[in-house]
Amino acid sequence: MQGRIIVISSGKGGVGKTTATASIGAALALAGKKVVVVDMDIGLRNLDVVMGLENRIVFNIVDVIRNKCKLQQATIKSRRIDNLYLIPASQSDNKDAITPQDMVRVSKKLRAEFDFILMDCPAGIERGFENAIAAADEAVVVCTPEISAVRDADRVIGLLYAKEITSRLLINRIVPIMVERGDMLSHQDVVDVLSIDLVGLVQADEDVVVSTNTGIPLVMQENSKAGQAFTRIAMRLNGHPDLPIEVPRAPKSLWGRIASKIGFGK
């Protein structure tokens, strides 16, 4: 087995890397792939709580690299989804605790064990970023439809390109009603400026918060729009690259619904 390593990156903080990593990882595992998600945010770990696995942690990625434990000992199995595993970050070290070479070494072993290895990148473009991208085959770059996030995404895409890593764009926290009103950059605007392929569009969704609160994966919440979008993103990464991109739409008002029923409006 030769697993694919995908890094989830952004430059700007708080745009949804960890949410995307957990959700795409869960969706790939539900589709039958063997998946490990790796928290590369050394010193500020979060992926464990988002996945509801925080109280199972014994060892972490830094322990693996320092040979304090075997890879298997640091790999935590998801309680809810078969084939889904987490390697947590260390909370007490900083980003300098590991080097890109360490990551290349560990990644060889991961590739042999898993179909998909998802690296949850920290914010920024320093050492933590370099560690997270060191062994990556491809990248999902996350941004929100805001100037600062798009600008940072451009920078990160450039840095990844210099390392010969191809990026695809995930636009997160889209508020359809604001896009329709012209007060938020549309996905087309963002694609125009970045000239990069899309991997998916995810709208702002309260279910993301609920999922984090409960530790129940977003993609298992049947009616979650964001969850469905992440499931489709996972499919695009998993052999269905041409699955059409669905654009999030605002729910129509009562009058809007009536109008479209009788043939007015769009």
Add this chain to the structure above:
Amino acid sequence: MLLNGFLKKWFLKGNSKEAAKKRLQFALVYDRLEVSDDVLQEMQKEIVEVISRYFVIDTDQLKLDITRDNDLSALIFNTPIISAKTRAPMTS
């Protein structure tokens, strides 16, 4: 439809994204042009070499600038020309 558009313009917020897109495009042009000092120096040296083949220039006064106005970014290389060189075939 006309009324609809009219009402929208006057009574709702809207279209701040056009400003966002413009500003973003400008910011990115600058960001992407941002090259390291070493690269700029190297480029300056090469440009001087090329121009010096054809003109005598005052190398003390040359200036390299990146400017931006409206829709255009420009790389401006400014140098006083002292005289043209005679156009003998180059041998090197």
